[in-house]
């Protein structure tokens with residue numbers, strides 16, 4: 001930390017100032033950190049510099065092709081193109097230039113963090129921090145450790161992001177982490193509905209005004225507990241009969257129903273409840289749902 005920084009201000013370097021890197025830089029600048037961006041495209045760098053300088057709290061460092069800020073960085077967020085060879089070359093250089101105690105995060109969507117961690121010394125400080133577009137708005141950042149990531153590394157990034165108003169969530173290092181597995185299963189089915197003759201307008205309108213706001217209120221497993229797991233199982237079985245194995249009911253659902261765990265109505269489902277907590281969950285869903293609906297109306 002330099003003398004001009006406040007105690008909580010950190011030196012952040014984002015590598016790649018494209019869609020995601022620009023968003024990450026803005027999110028970190030909004031939180032009052034000193035932000036530099038390594039971006040080889042001069043026009044993109046200039047546009048981003050202008051945007052960052054408009055943020056009142058921001059301490060804007062170098063925005064351009066120069067790697068010098070990396071030597072000073074407390075945290076590096078790599079958001080270069082999704083190409084393993086390019087990222088490995090870049091990470092090899094990052095390992096040489098960054099401080100040994102700097103935390104190094106990749107925003108990769110699909111690569112294995114271990115394929116980047118092994119090219120740098122001290123892989124305990126490497127993790128995947130997977131942001132969502134636009135990064136300055138979407139709360140969630142999935143944090144995935146590689147096989148050698150230190151617990152302290154996840155902890156440090158969790159604290160940095162929480163203090164910046166984000167919602168860091170620790171996830172396993174699996175392709176697609178959690179969000180893209182779920183999101184892409186849904187997007188695939190939306191496209192199959194289109195191919196099946198549904199209109200684009202109907203698909204978008206149905207999703208936007210049905211389960212999407214409900215999912216903003218409570219996650220899919222809490223919603224399933226409220227909806228009734230026996231009902232969910234019946235629906236899966238009907239869809240499986242028509243559309244085949246992609247709708248086969250998951251074993252966790254089959255087992256829960258066989259054990260009589262039908263959701264809040266039996267006070268046990270994916271979670272356990274008593275009368276009060278079951279009622280509180282439904283009330284919380286309703287409260288948040290009406291807020292979401294009012295906000296997007």
Ligand SMILES: NC(=O)c1ccc[n+]([C@@H]2O[C@H](COP(=O)([O-])OP(=O)(O)OC[C@H]3O[C@@H](n4cnc5c(N)ncnc54)[C@H](O)[C@@H]3O)[C@@H](O)[C@H]2O)c1
Nearest residue numbers: 016017018019020021041079080081082107108109131133
């Ligand atoms: N687009 C998304 O919605 C999204 C969401 C989550 C994660 N990601 C991941 O984020 C990363 C970046 O994706 P993006 O959508 O921002 O891509 P992008 O193409 O918009 O941005 C990449 C930037 O990196 C710059 N660049 C190229 N070579 C470089 C180098 N050697 N050093 C530094 N910068 C370099 C490019 O000029 C460009 O500005 C990828 O790993 C991607 O999988 C993307």
